[in-house]
Amino acid sequence: xxxxxxxxxxxxxxxxxxxxxxxxxxxxxxxxxxxxxxxxxxxxxxxxxxxxxxxxxxxxxxxxxxxxxxxxxxxxxxxxxxxxxxxxxxxxxxxxxxxxxxx
Amino acid sequence: xxxxxxxxxxxxxxxxxxxxxxxxxxxxxxxxxxxxxxxxxxxxxxxxxxxxxxxxxxxxxxxxxxxxxxxxxxxxxxxxxxxxxxxxxxxxxxxxxxxxxxxxxxxxxxxxxxxxxxxxxxxxxxxxxxxxxxxxxxxxxxxxxxxxxxxxxxxxxxxxxxxxxxxxxxxxxxxxxxxxxxxxxxxxxxxxxxxxxxxxxxxxxxxxxxxxxxxxxxxxxxxxxxxxxxxxxxxxxxxxxxxxxxxxxxxxxxxxxxxxxxxxxxxxxxxxxxxxxxxxxxxxxxxxxxxxxxxxxxxxxxxxxxxxxxxxxxxxxxxxxxxxxxxxxxxxxxxxxxxxxxxxxxxxxxxxxxxxxxxxxxxxxxxxxxxxxxxxxxxxxxxxxxxxxxxxxxxxxxxxxxxxxxxxxxxxxxxxxxxxxxxxxxxxxxxxxxxxxxxxxxxxxxxxxxxxxxxxxxxxxxxxxxxxxxxxxxxxxxxxxxxxxxxxxxxxxxxxxxxxxxxxxxxxxxxxxxxxxxxxxxxxxxxxxxxxxxxxxxxxxxxxxxxxxxxxxxxxxxxxxxxxxxxxxxxxxxxxxxxxxxxxxxxxxxxxxxxxxxxxxxxxxxxxxxxxxxxxxxxxxxxxxxxxxxxxxxxxxxxxxxxxxxxxxxxxxxxxxxxxxxxxxxxxxxxxxxxxxxxxxxxxxxxxxxxxxxx
Amino acid sequence: xxxxxxxxxxxxxxxxxxxxxxxxxxxxxxxxxxxxxxxxxxxxxxxxxxxxxxxxxxxxxxxxxxxxxxxxxxxxxxxxxxxxxxxxxxxxxxxxxxxxxxxxxxxxxxxxxxxxxxxxxxxxxxxxxxxxxxxxxxxxxxxxxxxxxxxxxxxxxxxxxx
Numbered sequence: 001x002x003x004x005x006x007x008x009x010x011x012x013x014x015x016x017x018x019x020x021x022x023x024x025x026x027x028x029x030x031x032x033x034x035x036x037x038x039x040x041x042x043x044x045x046x047x048x049x050x051x052x053x054x055x056x057x058x059x060x061x062x063x064x065x066x067x068x069x070x071x072x073x074x075x076x077x078x079x080x081x082x083x084x085x086x087x088x089x090x091x092x093x094x095x096x097x098x099x100x101x102x103x
Numbered sequence: 104x105x106x107x108x109x110x111x112x113x114x115x116x117x118x119x120x121x122x123x124x125x126x127x128x129x130x131x132x133x134x135x136x137x138x139x140x141x142x143x144x145x146x147x148x149x150x151x152x153x154x155x156x157x158x159x160x161x162x163x164x165x166x167x168x169x170x171x172x173x174x175x176x177x178x179x180x181x182x183x184x185x186x187x188x189x190x191x192x193x194x195x196x197x198x199x200x201x202x203x204x205x206x207x208x209x210x211x212x213x214x215x216x217x218x219x220x221x222x223x224x225x226x227x228x229x230x231x232x233x234x235x236x237x238x239x240x241x242x243x244x245x246x247x248x249x250x251x252x253x254x255x256x257x258x259x260x261x262x263x264x265x266x267x268x269x270x271x272x273x274x275x276x277x278x279x280x281x282x283x284x285x286x287x288x289x290x291x292x293x294x295x296x297x298x299x300x301x302x303x304x305x306x307x308x309x310x311x312x313x314x315x316x317x318x319x320x321x322x323x324x325x326x327x328x329x330x331x332x333x334x335x336x337x338x339x340x341x342x343x344x345x346x347x348x349x350x351x352x353x354x355x356x357x358x359x360x361x362x363x364x365x366x367x368x369x370x371x372x373x374x375x376x377x378x379x380x381x382x383x384x385x386x387x388x389x390x391x392x393x394x395x396x397x398x399x400x401x402x403x404x405x406x407x408x409x410x411x412x413x414x415x416x417x418x419x420x421x422x423x424x425x426x427x428x429x430x431x432x433x434x435x436x437x438x439x440x441x442x443x444x445x446x447x448x449x450x451x452x453x454x455x456x457x458x459x460x461x462x463x464x465x466x467x468x469x470x471x472x473x474x475x476x477x478x479x480x481x482x483x484x485x486x487x488x489x490x491x492x493x494x495x496x497x498x499x500x501x502x503x504x505x506x507x508x509x510x511x512x513x514x515x516x517x518x519x520x521x522x523x524x525x526x527x528x529x530x531x532x533x534x535x536x537x538x539x540x541x542x543x544x545x546x547x548x549x550x551x552x553x554x555x556x557x558x559x560x561x562x563x564x565x566x567x568x569x570x571x572x573x574x575x576x577x578x579x580x581x582x583x584x585x586x587x588x589x590x591x592x593x594x595x596x597x598x599x600x601x602x603x604x605x606x607x608x609x610x611x612x613x614x615x616x617x618x619x620x621x622x623x624x625x626x627x628x629x630x631x632x633x634x635x636x637x638x639x640x641x642x643x644x645x646x647x648x649x650x651x652x653x654x655x656x657x658x659x660x661x662x663x664x665x666x667x668x669x670x671x672x673x674x675x676x677x678x679x680x681x682x683x684x685x686x687x688x689x690x691x692x693x694x695x696x697x698x699x700x701x702x703x704x705x706x707x708x709x710x711x712x713x714x715x716x717x718x719x720x721x722x723x724x725x726x727x728x729x730x731x732x733x734x735x736x737x738x739x740x741x742x743x744x745x746x747x748x749x750x751x752x753x754x755x756x757x758x759x760x761x762x763x764x765x766x767x768x769x770x771x772x773x774x775x776x777x778x779x780x781x782x783x784x785x786x787x788x789x790x791x792x793x794x795x796x797x798x
Numbered sequence: 799x800x801x802x803x804x805x806x807x808x809x810x811x812x813x814x815x816x817x818x819x820x821x822x823x824x825x826x827x828x829x830x831x832x833x834x835x836x837x838x839x840x841x842x843x844x845x846x847x848x849x850x851x852x853x854x855x856x857x858x859x860x861x862x863x864x865x866x867x868x869x870x871x872x873x874x875x876x877x878x879x880x881x882x883x884x885x886x887x888x889x890x891x892x893x894x895x896x897x898x899x900x901x902x903x904x905x906x907x908x909x910x911x912x913x914x915x916x917x918x919x920x921x922x923x924x925x926x927x928x929x930x931x932x933x934x935x936x937x938x939x940x941x942x943x944x945x946x947x948x949x950x951x952x953x954x955x956x957x958x959x960x
Contacts, residue, residue: 003799004806006915009843010908012810016817016836018901021785023821025778025893031871032826033778035833038864039817042840045852053847055914059927062849063936066928069852069859070943074950076864080871081958093875096888099775782889785896792903 009050016043030083030093034076041072106160107167107189109152113199114189114238116145117206121231128224135214138227142203142210142234149196149203156196157602165191166244166308181303190244190307193602194442198241198376201446205368205453206234208573212457213360215569216464226266230364233259237369240376245305246295249380253291253337253373257284260370264357276353283350287340294333297326311383314609324386324614331389334381335396342374342426345400349698351423355415359460362415366422367453375429375445382438383606386614394434398530400427403696405537409544410682410693413470414459417545421496422452424534428511435527436619436637437514438605443598444507447586451492451504454577458489461566461574462549466559472545477554481563484571486550488578493546495581497539498660501590503581505656508535509591509649510599512656516648517641521618532659539663547671591653605637618644806846813839824887826872830865837861851925 016039023036045065052061087093120141128134156165168188176182210230217226236259239252257280265277299305301320302313320326338344343351351371355362365371378385378393385393401424408420425448432441463470465482479486495504512535515528554560565571583590586598612620619637669675682689691697816835823829837860844853932940 004803006913007908008806008810009847010913011905012813012843014901014904014908015814016840017904018897019814019817019821021781021900022893022897025782025785025897026821026887026890028888029826029872029875031868031875032821032829034871035820035829035868038833038860038868039820039836042837042860045856046840046843049844049847049849049852052849054916056916059924059931060936062852062924063928063931065844065849065852066855067939067943069855070947073859073864074947076867077954078950078957080867081954083871084874084958087875095778096776779889782892782896785900789896789899789903 006050006054009046013043013046013050016040016046028094028096030086030095031080033095034079034083037079038072038076041068044068106152106155106165106191109148109155110189110191110199110242113145113148113152113203114235114242116141116148117231117233117235117238119231121228121235124224124228124231128228131224134224135227138224138231139210139214142207142231145234146203146207149200152191153196153200156191157193160191161193161601164308165189168244168306180300183303185247186245186304186306187248188244188306189242191242193604194376194379195241197446197598197602198372199238201449202234202237202241202368202372205364205449206230206237208453208457208576209360209364209368211569212363212460212573213358215567216360216460217358222266226263226358229259229262229266230361233263233364233369237373240373244307246298246307246310246381247305249377250288250292250295253288253341253377256341256370256373257281257288260284260354260365263361263365264354266357266361270356272353273356276350276356280350280354283347284340287336287338287347290333290336291338291340294330294336297330297333307380311609314384314611315607317611319611324611327384327610327614328386328388331381331385332392335378335385335389335393338374338377338430339396340374341377342371342430343400343423344374344427344430345396345403348400348404348423349702352416352419352695355413355419359415359456359463362419363453363456363460366419366456367449371422371426372445372449375426375433375441378430378433379438379442379445382433383609386610387616387619388614390434390436390616392434394431394527397427397429397431397434398527400424401431401534402427402530405534405541406692407695408541409537410689412473414462414472414475414545414549415456415470417472417541418452418455418459421538421542424538425452425496428508428531428534431527431531432511432514435514435518436605436616436641437511437517439599439603440507440510440514442603443586444511446598447495447503447507447581450577450580451495451502454488454492454574454581455496457570457573457577458485458492461485461570462489464566464570465563467562469556469559472548474556474559475549475554476552477550477560478563479550481560482550482565484565485574488574489550490546491578492581493542497542497664498535498656499539499664500653500657501583503583503586505590506583506586509652509656513645513648513652516652517644520644520648521641522616532655535656536659536663539660540667543664543667544671547667551672592649608637802846806843809839809842809846812836813843827869830869830872833868834861834865837865849924851928 020036020039020043023039024033025036027033027036045068048061048065048068051057052059052065055061083093086098090098092098120138123141124134124138127137166188168186170184171187172183172185174183174185210227213226213230217223220226233256236252236255240249240256243249243252261277261281264280265274268274268277295305297320298310302310302318304310304313314327320330340347351366354365357365404420404423404427408417408424411417411420425444429441429444429448432438432444461482462475462478462485465478465485466475469475491502495502498505498508512528512531515531519525519528608615608619618641666676670678670681694700813836816832816839819832820829820836823832837856841853841856841861844850844856
């Protein structure tokens with residue numbers, strides 16, 4: 001008897017989501033922040049696919065996961081371009097040093 | 104061109120000359136010619152004005168005015184409209200002509216007299232300003248403009264008397280003239296204000312009409328008298344009458360042609376002219392006081408002039424004396440003769456001053472007559488003109504001075520016969536004798552006898568053409584023929600019979616002299632075709648007084664001349680012995696009746712003492728109060744300062760510190776780091792979730 | 799305890815532990831490597847959930863594309879010569895507290911919610927089904943997604959070149 005249910009998948013995605021947020025908040029390197037974002041996106045994707053498996057939505061959940069993956073790719077591309085620009089301007093990608101927002 | 108326009112042009116010509124000369128004089132050597140050409144032009148135009156007025160409008164007054172300031176209706180007072188205007192009557196145009204004639208000859212005389220002065224063109228500019236001011240007084244139709252130009256005259260006299268201001272005495276004399284005049288002007292100003300408050304107009308004619316209609320200041324004849332006397336105060340100052348006459352002899356510090364201008368045409372004539380203007384509203388009491396002041400002013404300076412040794416001072420005191428004559432004549436009702444004397448006196452006094460200027464010029468600024476003598480041979484033309492003018496001033500027949508002086512003396516006699524008062528007659532004839540005496544003393548000491556200062560005498564010479572020509576012109580005008588065909592009676596001459604007439608009085612009959620009240624027609628006494636002055640009674644008295652006056656005045660003048668010759672020419676009598684005999688009187692006269700000393704000790708000293716007293720009050724009481732209040736204020740401020748520092752500042756600082764503390768607290772959240780914000784977002788999201796949780 | 803369960807727990811363990819390493823390891827390169835395992839684990843979970851196509855796409859796009867991109871970013875923005883490929887961490891305490899509470903809250907929500915739990919049988923051919931969906935009712939989002947990708951590529955290139 002299979003004991004793994006929707007709860008287990010959601011539990012994993014919740015942990016992933018929290019770790020992603022933790023990564024975003026704590027890491028200084030901008031690329032690491034991006035990795036945190038990827039973790040969050042993946043946590044959401046797990047949810048989509050799990051709900052598609054255990055709910056009656058058909059394949060649309062998987063479809064949505066595909067869309068998210070594509071958008072994540074686009075986001076990663078643009079974000080890395082931005083990070084490169086930040087590096088050009090500040091000679092650093094440490095987010096805590098980039099506090100122009102304060103002024 | 105109508106006469107108003109012409110007179111306005113005449114009025115502004117000297118001002119134009121003043122402005123142009125003043126502003127070009129610094130850079131342009133011949134700037135003084137502008138002023139001279141303009142003044143000659145003004146003279147020609149004033150001749151045209153005189154001719155046109157007397158031929159075309161002999162009996163009409165030409166008046167033109169415009170609204171200058173319209174203040175609308177003032178609460179508790181009424182409507183105020185201030186008008187400026189021109190009034191051309193015969194008196195005005197004759198005076199205008201006189202002013203320009205004298206001014207012109209003074210200008211021409213000054214060309215040579217002032218040559219080499221470092222402020223040459225400025226001098227001419229001032230002369231232009233002086234002429235402008237006097238012309239304004241002459242042609243105006245209202246008392247406000249009169250006052251404005253009156254003060255302008257004061258200003259220009261100040262400028263000219265103190266022209267050589269490097270000399271302390273000259274600048275002092277200028278200040279003295281200005282301040283003494285101001286005392287009189289104060290009264291005049293008060294009088295003008297009373298007139299304006301009462302009649303709400305400044306115009307002479309409107310005031311006369313209102314007085315004639317029975318409207319009086321404060322509804323009392325007494326106040327009309329007071330008003331008249333206040334106005335007369337101005338004339339006392341300007342015409343150098345008795346209490347305020349002290350400035351005029353000091354004014355001799357100015358250049359001699361300026362003295363001629365002041366004495367003959369512009370400044371002192373202004374006072375007499377003003378009385379002539381306001382004559383209709385002078386009540387009998389006011390006229391009596393005016394006559395008394397005039398008599399005193401005629402007598403005292405005449406006695407002073409007896410002993411003075413400065414040629415210009417003698418003439419100055421004679422001017423005061425003659426002005427006193429005119430004022431006295433006005434006071435006793437001899438209006439036409441007073442004005443006539445103003446004109447004739449202007450000519451021969453200008454001639455005398457210019458003549459003395461000529462003498463001083465040739466003697467290299469020597470003014471003491473005791474150091475002159477014998478100049479007759481060196482300066483024949485100056486001598487002849489000076490002598491002619493002296494004869495006129497002494498009132499010798501065939502001169503203009505005889506005609507006018509005789510008229511005034513006849514007026515005093517008529518006054519005596521009408522009122523029984525001998526005072527003015529006595530003064531009049533005494534002064535006539537004294538005048539003849541001191542004038543011939545002056546002539547004899549200057550021109551006759553042996554030269555006392557040989558060196559200066561040898562250098563003396565006849566003056567150049569531009570200085571001689573005015574003398575000849577003016578002495579020519581001292582001959583009777585210009586005024587009347589009859590050398591013994593001016594009544595039939597054109598000046599008195601046609602041109603100048605006594606005005607109709609506006610004063611209520613109860614306030615007049617009794618003889619000025621128009622009684623019922625008494626045609627049996629006076630011939631019908633003759634002019635009637637004031638009343639038949641007065642006209643009759645004048646007529647009957649005339650013939651005795653001729654002999655009497657001729658006699659006293661001759662007596663004066665005889666004594667002068669006895670004392671100084673033939674040396675039959677020794678003036679020094681006489682002086683020693685009447686030492687107190689001599690000293691009184693020589694020291695000018697101690698007026699200056701009296702004024703110095705009483706007014707100047709009194710003012711100083713009073714100022715010292717005030718200073719003491721200031722220093723001890725006022726300053727004490729001020730210091731006390733300052734100390735008090737300081738104490739209060741100390742307390743309030745403590746309060747301020749402790750409580751108010753404490754509160755303020757506390758607020759500031761509190762805000763700073765809060766700021767420090769919240770500043771932590773504002774790091775500029777996105778991640779911090781995310782943490783905060785998480786926390787706030789948590790709070791929201793707990794608030795809205797459904798389980 | 800079936801094989802399915804064992805495989806699930808295996809993948810879940812790999813995913814979560816490597817994700818933990820991603821966010822905690824100081825060395826960026828290690829971190830990126832850990833991310834590789836995380837993504838692998840997630841792909842395995844997708845496969846367990848019967849979404850084989852999504853799992854393949856996850857491998858191709860994430861592991862083959864995005865992760866390489868990330869490592870490129872790391873390499874380009876750190877001075878290799880210094881070998882300073884470490885990253886600092888900060889505000890650990892507030893993050894731990896916040897994330898802990900937040901995660902606890904999410905778990906509470908998860909456990910307190912009455913989920914629909916159908917346990918539908920898996921379809922053997924998800925690729926075909928997905929292709930039909932994409933070309934029929936989801937064709938417009940699909941095209942829009944293509945445009946978004948194109949614009950993103952152009953934008954990224956243009957920004958990075960600046």
